[in-house]
Amino acid sequence: MPNIGPAELLVILLVALVVFGPRKLPELGKSLGAGLREFRKSTQSLKDGLDGTLNDPPPAAPAQTIHAQAAVPVAAAVAPGAQPMAAQPVAAQAVAAQPATVQPLTVQPVEVPQPAAPDSTPAVTVAKEPTHS
Numbered sequence: 295m296p297n298i299g300p301a302e303l304l305v306i307l308l309v310a311l312v313v314f315g316p317r318k319l320p321e322l323g324k325s326l327g328a329g330l331r332e333f334r335k336s337t338q339s340l341k342d343g344l345d346g347t348l349n350d351p352p353p354a355a356p357a358q359t360i361h362a363q364a365a366v367p368v369a370a371a372v373a374p375g376a377q378p379m380a381a382q383p384v385a386a387q388a389v390a391a392q393p394a395t396v397q398p399l400t401v402q403p404v405e406v407p408q409p410a411a412p413d414s415t416p417a418v419t420v421a422k423e424p425t426h427s
């Protein structure tokens with residue numbers, strides 16, 4: 295965009311004076327100045343906010359420590375009249391300890407119906423309703 299010289303600025307001011315009039319021109323200048331000031335404040339605060347968040351180091355993630363807990367004896371938790379957990383068959387525990395096997399997914403093709411020939415008659419006929427006279 296070319297620079298605006300003093301002659302061009304004078305022409306712009308004269309056109310504004312003719313269009314808006316001498317009474318309205320100071321109000322327009324005042325509101326334009328206030329709008330520009332508010333815009334500059336907003337952009338500066340936005341710029342400061344973005345610079346502040348970019349310059350701050352990210353908060354360190356808290357270290358997660360996992361503590362192994364000792365297994366509580368099952369016999370102590372069982373009622374005196376009930377069988378302890380150790381009396382269950384060993385085969386049931388072995389099956390529970392095995393990882394689950396993944397079965398492959400099989401996809402079967404879907405049959406697409408063929409369109410009827412254009413000269414064929416429809417398979418279903420509509421019966422006419424009897425009229426009561």
